[in-house]
Amino acid sequence: MSDKIEKAVETFLGGYLCSQAVFSTYGPLYGIDEKQAMKIGTGFGAGMARMQDVCGAVTGAFMVIGAKYGNVDAADRQSVGKTYQDVRKFADRFRELHGTIVCKEILGGIDLNTEGGQKEFKEKNMVKTICAQCVRDAAKILEELD
Numbered sequence: 060m061s062d063k064i065e066k067a068v069e070t071f072l073g074g075y076l077c078s079q080a081v082f083s084t085y086g087p088l089y090g091i092d093e094k095q096a097m098k099i100g101t102g103f104g105a106g107m108a109r110m111q112d113v114c115g116a117v118t119g120a121f122m123v124i125g126a127k128y129g130n131v132d133a134a135d136r137q138s139v140g141k142t143y144q145d146v147r148k149f150a151d152r153f154r155e156l157h158g159t160i161v162c163k164e165i166l167g168g169i170d171l172n173t174e175g176g177q178k179e180f181k182e183k184n185m186v187k188t189i190c191a192q193c194v195r196d197a198a199k200i201l202e203e204l205d
Contacts, residue, residue: 064198071194072187076104081119081197089126096122106162109171114162116190116197117153121146123201145204152200157193165189 063084071080079100086096102108103118124145130138150160157165166185170176180186 061198061202064195064202067198068191068195071191076100076115077190077194077197078103078115078119078122080194081116081201082122084198085120085123085201086126089123091126105171111161111163111166111171113160114153114157114165114193114197116193117150117160120149120153120197120201124149124204148204149197149200152203153196156196165193 067080067084070084071077075083075097079097082091082100082103083093083096087093091099099122100115100119103122104115106112106114107118125142128138128142128145130136130142132138153160159165163170166180166189169179169185171180
């Protein structure tokens with residue numbers, strides 16, 4: 060298993076958000092400074108600011124794919140096409156593993172914005188049992204796309 064996969068998981072288990080863990084681990088490979096990646100990734104944790112939409116590990120990976128292939132010239136449609144292609148491949152593969160890319164669905168419907176949801180999340184140790192696996196899988200899929 061890649062050292063980067065384990066680094067992403069360790070970063071997440073060290074207290075950073077899922078989105079930060081993935082983006083800060085792989086962003087530097089494509090010119091995004093680790094600290095800057097942490098800052099940018101902050102708004103995407105827990106399904107985008109705990110809105111529990113697209114999983115933060117997934118959005119972190121999407122940002123990595125954009126850093127790798129994204130366009131800087133508006134006329135460069137080839138780079139846009141490659142970015143979209145790999146984002147879709149990534150999402151399809153993540154769905155194969157988790158059934159969805161939506162945070163709330165991955166967590167079985169638990170609402171992290173309620174006291175009861177937070178309690179259940181902690182009692183079931185979902186950070187380690189579910190979220191860390193999402194980070195691990197996101198990192199693995201990124202490496203498979205290369």
